[in-house]
Amino acid sequence: MINRKANAVWKGTGKEGTGVMSTQSTVLENTQYSFNTRFADGVGTNPEELIAAAHAGCFAMQLSFLLNEAGFTADELNVSATITLDPSQGAITKSALVLKGKVPGISAEKFDEIAHAAKEKCPVSKVLNAEKTLEVEFIS
Structure with a gap:
């Protein structure tokens, strides 16, 4: 079996809050994501x-x-x-x-x-x- 891991930390409300994501490989390391990067335009991923x-x-x-x-x-x-x-x-x-x-x-x-x-x-x-x-x- 091969297992891969990622982590997400979210702070605040769904719309005004912010989060970061990291991957086991560290390709993503505290990469930001938010309501805006998911449903509008913003800096970060989703x-x-x-x-x-x-x-x-x-x-x-x-x-x-x-x-x-x-x-x-x-x-x-x-x-x-x-x-x-x-x-x-x-x-x-x-x-x-x-x-x-x-x-x-x-x-x-x-x-x-x-x-x-x-x-x-x-x-x-x-x-x-x-x-x-x-x-x-x-x-x-």
Whole structure:
């Protein structure tokens, strides 16, 4: 088993309060977050942004593994993820992945097939109880 740890400290009310987040790796170390960074514009991060980064990174790595298993190595996999938070539901309702990939020797059809398999096998995809979409652009 692999365990990863993060910590959050929040002070004050939900709207006027502030918090900091830190990760085990210290990539985030007392990184600020607040109501404004989550629901408006502000300096700092927010949970949805971190989930988007996790989904994009996990998917790219999973896709790389599946490409390698099929005998291909990517020159570049550029993945963005957009997380949709519906405040009326109090829920994350969607994670939209957009992939641009350059993989020598693979057909666009095979790349699309492997990319969609990676979306299903990605551990972060599996944990998200939300709609997951994937838009694929193959760069030849």
